[in-house]
Amino acid sequence: MEITKTSTKPKVQEHDHHDDHHEQSFITKYIFSEDHKMIAKQFLITGIFWAIIGGAMSSLFRIQLGFPDMDLTALSPIIGNWLTPQGKIDPEVYLALITMHGTIMVFFVLTAGLSGTFSNFLIPLQIGARDMASGFLNMLSYWFFFLSSIVMFISIFVEGGPASGGWTIYPPLSALPQAVSGSGMGMTLWLVSMALFIVSALLGALNYITTVINLRTEGMTFFRMPLTIWAFLVTAILGVLSFPVLLSAALLLIMDRSFGTSFYLSDIYIAGEALSNQGGSAILFQHLFWFLGHPEVYIVILPSLGITSEIIATCSRKPIFGYRAMVYSIFGIGVLSFVVWAHHMFISGMNPFLGSVFTILTLIIAVPSAVKAFNYIATLWRGNIVFTPAMLFSIGLVSFFISGGLTGLFLGNSVVDINLHDTYFVVAHFHIVMGSASFFGLFAGVYHWFPKMFGRMMNRTLGYVHFWVTFIGAYLVFFPLHYIGIAGFPRRYYSFTNFETGRIESFIDLNTFVSFAAIITFAVQFLFLFNFFYSIYRGRRAPKNPWNSNTIEWTTPVEPGHGNWPGAIPKVERWPYDYSKPGSEKDFIPQDVPLSKTPESNMPDDSSR
């Protein structure tokens, strides 16, 4: 990429004419594109594809849980031999469905689809760069993700079915094909796919970090960066530090599976045979997995928090409350996320003393999270709130972040976790705090930056309908699961008919209700898809700065070309949150407006922002 230095003016101008004037072929423009905006759209579309698959899978297993007697023979053209002769979902298929649902949603949708889309799209536009530091690596990042997607997709159809040991793939279950049929070919492909995925994530993350550090435009100091960029930066750092550990965990698992090593295996008698593996530790895998797994939770949620910080400030027409506190809490969460992993393992058999240490560390991380929630609410106070669909989804995110974060106080306290561990309470907790909240961040981002992505507006009314049904639906799906969890119902159960005598009846109605809500909520997402795809071609033309926003991506043309700004890159003169500044006639002052032009609204401490 020739455009690497943008911080000095003369060089910027040298490039100006270069960027607009060459027609690209279809392949370089849409397929092997090195333009960050196109790559972002590729990530988004692939993410949407995976979200449909992941959502459809959840509808299938919710049918099993909510309507256990339903005859699904009518679905056999689609899911074929996944059904038992009675027309019910096979128990191993059920396990495969929950495994793939988790894998797809966590990695392919909420990591690649969310971070991949918005880090790629917003970093260069919001820091004032013509593209990523390395357009080529960026392209590779997408195509490794694409390869990984293909492998994962193929794994759904192989003999024996896809991986079925839960998305956490704990060995020995995932290491021994004798233990469950999904641990055969399906698991091999899962591991290959994840290895490719990690390569993709690393290429992307290194690029994001480099770009944010090196390619900020003149005047864009670190503390003038929008919170989105801070969130993407910390997310990328987390990814770089933690994904390699997952790779090593996966490699050792591959060795155990295929080359007879005993990293995780010891003293196993299965399928009428005592295996020769000795001296391995099944717990080791859990440590390695969660060393990624926990930061991964924040890799999923931080970009959403960044996106909503931006949207809540813009749509409240107010500066984000406590900008620096927000930055520090992002960093605090990032650092702490590396030292809390074993709270997933309180009852794994590890030393109880470790449990004590991780309880303390885990509950400390609640403090910066609480600060973020309070700051969001303080931003709303005395604002002038415009409920665009993006703003509604952002408020929905804050609601989820609070209600799901609070249940973390139960699970993070080791002694309370003893009884709640691996029950539906956990399912409720993380589906609200990281599933729904992150998804809402994703939706908010799409609604908010759609005009910049496609030069057109999405339909608002459909956006409102989409929001309300999804918001209410998500609460109806996940809130009841708390009760089922408190009652001690284990997760990953195919059915509760064999569960403790006398409690079979307890939650049949509630489960049916949850399944019903889940399927409706899933169905409503097609409304969003219709709105999304139809608006790409037929939406109303977007104005240049539809939300009256301060950040500099809105100073680009409605549909920015390769290089983003046709002329020089604007110089950044102020922080991004000068909304409703006293004295100013308009309620927003874009970042590229110099202080010298706004004497009426300048404040004594402006220079420190």
Add this chain to the structure above:
Amino acid sequence: MNLIIGIILLLSLAVVFLIFRSTEILSVAKKKIETSFEDSNNTNNAILGVVFMFVSFAVIFWYSYDQFENYFLPMASKHAPEVELLFWVTMAVTFTVFIVTQIIMFYFGYRYRYKKERKAYFYPENHKLEIVWTVIPAIVLVGLIGWGLVKWNNIMGPAPKDAEVIEIVGYQFAWASRYPGPDNELGNANYKLIDVENIVGIDFTDSSSLDDFMPREIHIPKGKPVLFKIKARDVIHSVYLPYMRSQMNAVPGMPTQMWFIPTKTTAEMREETGNENFNFEIVCNKICGRAHFSMKHTVIVEEEWEYIKWKNEQKSWIEKNPDYYADFIKNNSTDVATLND
């Protein structure tokens, strides 16, 4: 049936499309730019937020109250009430925060919805306020953690010396249990000795294994500490006793343990729940394969005298399987000596 579903789908698609086109055309006709902030929907959304919140609160309160018996399990171990007390105090704290923050948020949404004549209040920071809402959660958390850790150490600490020791072995897809017998000592076991009959791999060259017995159901005495020595044969399982508020994973290659003091007998629980078929059960709570959902084992809690009586009636494993034992001694005496080296 399929036809009806198909028609419903088509109809809803048509409705969506109509909404889309009509609102688009309407906004074009009004020459309204999408960004126009003066939008009747703005107020509607703000009101909907408040309505949603109050309806949700009402439903949550009603369900939590009405269904309490259904989701709150009776407590049947000595530490259960202590854990539950911390659980419900945490619940009180979090539920209050939940209610207060959601009310404030949706109220702000309504109170400060967009009005053209008003300008938002430029309020970028307030250090005092931020310090307050950093320090208060920190203090509350320290309290919850401190309390939790004391209880955690008690529950996970070493079992009392007089505890009844029982070995629990998980395998796809059932549990086995082994009692030490009159000598109060579990004999050695080795996974390489496992076969169809000797399912936990008891090593009969160890004399303390000779009186070990393996009942069909686990019996434990009320009011005495019980220590489970937990093993897994193939994949990870989890010994979960919801009524005891006790849980511990069973890990192949790494013995684990948990202990508790039962406080209610099965008979007492049958009376309390009004269910004459009630049984305590160990349920597997770690995904372990096809029949994970049906992997369970009955646990009978009885008065101590009943327990002692039951124990004395049990025949040792070798007494029940004399032929196996004879063969074992013939074939394995030398092999096992090397195995145990």
